[in-house]
Amino acid sequence: MAGRRQPFTESIDPVYDFDLAPDRLETGSTKWSRYPADVLPMWIADMDFAVAPEIVSALKRRLDHPVFGYAVAKSQLREQIVADLDRRFGWRIAPDDIVFLPGIEPGFNMALKASLSPGEKILIQTPMYKPILDAPSHWGLEALHVPLVRGEKGYGLDRGALAEKLAGAGAFLLCNPHNPTGHVYARDDLAFIAAACEAGDTLIISDEIHCDLVFDGRSHVPIASLAPEIAKRTITLMSASKTYNIPGLKTGFAIITDRELRDAFNAARSGMVDSVNLMGLEATLAAYRDAGPWRAALLDYLQENRDHLGRALWRLIPDIRYHPPEASFLAWLDCSALGLKQRPHLFFLEEAKLGLYAGEVFGTGYEQFVRLNFGCTRATLTQAVERMAAALSRNAGN
Ligand SMILES: Cc1ncc(COP(=O)(O)O)c(C=O)c1O
Incomplete structure (x- = not known):
């Protein structure tokens, strides 16, 4: 799995290190329970990062x-x-x-x-x-x-x-x-x-x-x-x-x-x-x-993730239309130019082992869209786009 995913223990200091994502399998997470373990879940809107240590201390x-x-x-x-x-x-x-x-x-x-x-x-x-x-x-x-x-x-x-x-x-x-x-x-x-x-x-x-x-x-x-x-x-x-x-x-x-x-x-x-x-x-x-300083650091990381996603899509899958979001950690990707026979969400699930949100969930007329959650490590995000690109190039060969 991409990123420095490790079992979360007290000895890992997660402060401001958003490249470090605790392993969420078997934690009762909605996001990480829906699909088999070989699928990278990027659907529901929570992030893979450990919360601010100030919050953990208060609890x-x-x-x-x-x-x-x-x-x-x-x-x-x-x-x-x-x-x-x-x-x-x-x-x-x-x-x-x-x-x-x-x-x-x-x-x-x-x-x-x-x-x-x-x-x-x-x-x-x-x-x-x-x-x-x-x-x-x-x-x-x-x-x-x-x-x-x-x-x-x-x-x-x-x-x-x-x-x-x-x-x-x-x-x-x-x-x-x-x-x-x-x-x-x-x-x-x-x-x-x-x-x-x-x-x-x-x-x-x-x-x-x-x-x-x-x-x-x-x-x-x-x-x-x-x-x-x-x-x-x-x-x-x-x-x-x-x-x-x-x-x-x-x-x-x-x-x-x-x-x-x-x-x-x-x-x-x-x-x-x-x-x-x-x-x-x-x-x-x-x-x-x-946790204000933690939020400021998170904002920088997410903004860089957004830009990283834009660059990676431009380089590897330029047919996906993407407007960089102005807030949060959700990317709305228009896959209509990919010419897929299947709905893009199903294609990427089956062929790229990526759990994205299906566009049609957001209203009629959005069947060719997917929503990708980039509240994850940059390495995971890179892996996601690489999986999508590899699945598309296999598909093009068929
Ligand atoms: C716009 C919007 N409203 C509400 C929610 C859900 O909020 P809650 O979990 O507090 O009900 C979400 C979660 O993704 C959301 O994106």
């Missing part, structure tokens, strides 16, 4: 106290989030605006349940992360799909189509930064969306789970930070889970500045997602309070 400290009762967020965590949002995005909120959740998927589902009635319409931009695509059907809502447009430089808004469809929608479920394209919405596009939602009295549900991994010195703009009146109609969803690689601890939060909207949201959780994971809250606090 160990908490384990020293042997009672694990129902948990509530400490005021320290609320204050940390309030301070970070102000410092990083210039967005001022109050500690009570934060509602802790057992994840972001429950968060956008709660938001839909709380605020829309069956039969109402909800706007979603495709391609889209599957649980967002599926969410409207859980609540009897009608999804209106507006594709992102692909230009020479990357993905962008089709403002005309968006405004037209938004006019009839009860909510816009925005994903920024966007999964799977890695597109980071510019402030003026967000202002356009916000104005259209104001005009149509439309609720904004903004999934910003990838917002702490933005590349090239760009800034993330929470749509609710544009103006207090936009915040009033917005449910923002954030989490430390993607950035700090702790999604298995099932913790996230909503920010809802409007009291009435927040009360409705909280009412929608009853009977379903009542408490939050104790260790997830501990890890979230340690991540935000102590």
Whole structure:
């Protein structure tokens, strides 16, 4: 297996060494359990890196106290989030605006349940992360799909189509930064969306789970930070889970500045997602309070992985169209020019022993795409592209 994959033991110092990936086989990992051991899994969105040592220490400290009762967020965590949002995005909120959740998927589902009635319409931009695509059907809502447009430089808004469809929608479920394209919405596009939602009295549900991994010195703009009146109609969803690689601890939060909207949201959780994971809250606090330098180092590594992937594809498989993502660790690869007889996801699984996400999972019309997770060692990434290229050259010989 590529990279310096070794059994993880205390003696390995993982600090800032993203070339070192602990062996995840037999750890109950979703990513590493789906396929046989000869398949390199690059599908679900978690990273292969060890988490920041500061997070591990905080969890160990908490384990020293042997009672694990129902948990509530400490005021320290609320204050940390309030301070970070102000410092990083210039967005001022109050500690009570934060509602802790057992994840972001429950968060956008709660938001839909709380605020829309069956039969109402909800706007979603495709391609889209599957649980967002599926969410409207859980609540009897009608999804209106507006594709992102692909230009020479990357993905962008089709403002005309968006405004037209938004006019009839009860909510816009925005994903920024966007999964799977890695597109980071510019402030003026967000202002356009916000104005259209104001005009149509439309609720904004903004999934910003990838917002702490933005590349090239760009800034993330929470749509609710544009103006207090936009915040009033917005449910923002954030989490430390993607950035700090702790999604298995099932913790996230909503920010809802409007009291009435927040009360409705909280009412929608009853009977379903009542408490939050104790260790997830501990890890979230340690991540935000102590692991900033780790995040900065990770960001550099991921950005270099992104560029490495671009160079390797250009050199070995130039027929794959690829726009470098502006955030996070997911690459959306257009394989339509490869002329494969099979769907690309199946071809690469069977012929390259690579577990990628199938494009069709992200919406109709994306059957020739795959999503590749580059939250792995650079050596593993190199091996993945080499496996793809070798499979394609064997295929060309047939
Ligand atoms: C955009 C987006 N939202 C939500 C999630 C899932 O969040 P959670 O595990 O907190 O439910 C993911 C995971 O990949 C994601 O990419």
